[in-house]
Amino acid sequence: MKTLQFKTNINCGGxxxxVTPALNQEAGAGNWQVxxxxxxxxxxxxxxQxxxxxxxxxxxxxxxxxQAA
Structure with a gap:
């Protein structure tokens, strides 16, 4: 497993x-957090992968x- 970090403008619950459906589909639920x-x-x-x-x-x-952190 590798851990990747990024700077984003994802700044609230909304x-x-x-972005949750797309990230869950690609990365899997529980494999990402903001x-x-x-x-x-x-x-x-x-x-x-x-x-x-x-x-x-x-x-x-x-x-x-x-962008990459």
Missing amino acids: CIKA DTANPDKILTVTTD LTAEQIVAVVENAGFEI
């Missing part, structure tokens, strides 16, 4: 709710900004 208390809104993903580029695409397709 934002998390909007620290909305962190000023950079850090998304942490634990995965065996996904690349950073795939995660960026999923989050951008959900309408959010994301």
